[in-house]
Amino acid sequence: MPELPEVEVVKRSLNNKVQNLIIKKVKINDGRLRYPIDKKEIIKVIGLKLKKITRRSKYLLFFFNQNIVMLVHLGMTGKFFFLNKKNIKYKTSFYYNINDKKDRKHDRVEFFLSKNQKLIYNDVRKFGFIKILNKKNLYNNFHLNDLGPEPIGKKFNFDYFKKKILRKQRVIKDVIMDQKIVSGIGNIYANEILFLSKIKPSRQAKSLKDFESKKIIKFTKNVLKNSIKLGGSSIKDFSSSNGKKGLFQQYFNVYGKKGEFCSNKNCNKKISRSIISGRATFFCLKCQK
DNA sequence: AGGCATGTTACAGG
DNA sequence: ACCTGTAACATGCC
Numbered sequence: 620m621p622e623l624p625e626v627e628v629v630k631r632s633l634n635n636k637v638q639n640l641i642i643k644k645v646k647i648n649d650g651r652l653r654y655p656i657d658k659k660e661i662i663k664v665i666g667l668k669l670k671k672i673t674r675r676s677k678y679l680l681f682f683f684n685q686n687i688v689m690l691v692h693l694g695m696t697g698k699f700f701f702l703n704k705k706n707i708k709y710k711t712s713f714y715y716n717i718n719d720k721k722d723r724k725h726d727r728v729e730f731f732l733s734k735n736q737k738l739i740y741n742d743v744r745k746f747g748f749i750k751i752l753n754k755k756n757l758y759n760n761f762h763l764n765d766l767g768p769e770p771i772g773k774k775f776n777f778d779y780f781k782k783k784i785l786r787k788q789r790v791i792k793d794v795i796m797d798q799k800i801v802s803g804i805g806n807i808y809a810n811e812i813l814f815l816s817k818i819k820p821s822r823q824a825k826s827l828k829d830f831e832s833k834k835i836i837k838f839t840k841n842v843l844k845n846s847i848k849l850g851g852s853s854i855k856d857f858s859s860s861n862g863k864k865g866l867f868q869q870y871f872n873v874y875g876k877k878g879e880f881c882s883n884k885n886c887n888k889k890i891s892r893s894i895i896s897g898r899a900t901f902f903c904l905k906c907q908k
Numbered sequence: 909a910g911g912c913a914t915g916t917t918a919c920a921g922g
Numbered sequence: 923a924c925c926t927g928t929a930a931c932a933t934g935c936c
Contacts, residue, residue, distance in 0.1 A: 651932090653931075694931095695932095696932095696933080696934095725933090742932095743932080743933055743934070744931085744932050744933050744934080745931080745932055745933080746931070746932075788925080788926080789925095789926080793926095896926095896927075896928095897927080897928065897929085
């Protein structure tokens with residue numbers, strides 16, 4: 620489900636709701652996530668106040684008082700549901716259908732909050748994880764210490780990018796999905812960015828002309844920011860914590876569009892599909908060079 | 909039934 | 923020690 624825009628949208632929607640609430644209780648329904656949940660660790664948040672949630676790449680950081688930070692990665696299918704008093708009382712809600720067994724089945728961890736509210740971590744495939752860290756050595760772990768700059772930040776610029784792709788024996792799609800080079804771009808947005816940049820995903824990174832690298836930088840920022848504005852995307856059932864569907868997938872040009880006509884008006888080609896670095900890759904043979 | 913899926917990383921081989 | 927590519931993780935959908 621989530622690449623950078625979706626995680627950002629989740630962060631924003633959660634911050635509005637859970638800020639300054641206190642964790643009353645944590646219930647683990649199934650702690651067998653990517654890293655099994657350490658019960659001794661996770662109960663550290665009980666009694667603490669949630670100050671704010673930030674995002675780094677595709678990771679969410681929940682900051683509590685007492686220097687405790689909860690690091691969350693949503694994997695492929697991780698989601699947060701938020702239930703307020705009203706939701707519980709009325710059983711079904713816009714946010715979350717409490718009677719829907721399909722939803723409830725994958726509720727892995729439930730955080731009981733003050734004011735009778737609840738935050739649920741739901742994850743079908745269990746590729747996500749939750750870890751408790753100390754603020755003082757927050758970046759002292761292999762998840763966060765190696766990450767490249769944020770793609771929508773100033774550090775991801777032409778000079779930086781050129782230095783990184785110099786001499787690299789790798790294809791460009793692989794490079795922009797490398798979290799050590801730039802962190803937050805996943806398979807969907809990589810496909811979209813390269814289509815807009817008119818660059819074939821299989822091009823060797825070092826073969827890019829300067830103007831092409833500049834296009835990649837520009838469209839990376841455009842696409843990600845635009846998607847955040849539209850509430851994210853991602854296929855199927857992505858929704859933010861208030862249940863709103865992301866609209867960005869309506870604007871996909873290539874992802875998942877094998878066999879459909881290229882979206883460029885003057886192009887009559889159909890979108891191709893291949894595999895690069897083990898992942899589905901969509902592109903227009905005519906428009907992308 | 910088999911292939912595919914938004915992510916990360918352990919591992920094997922060069 | 924680095925660099926690269928592949929397989930694995932768990933589950934559901936088409």
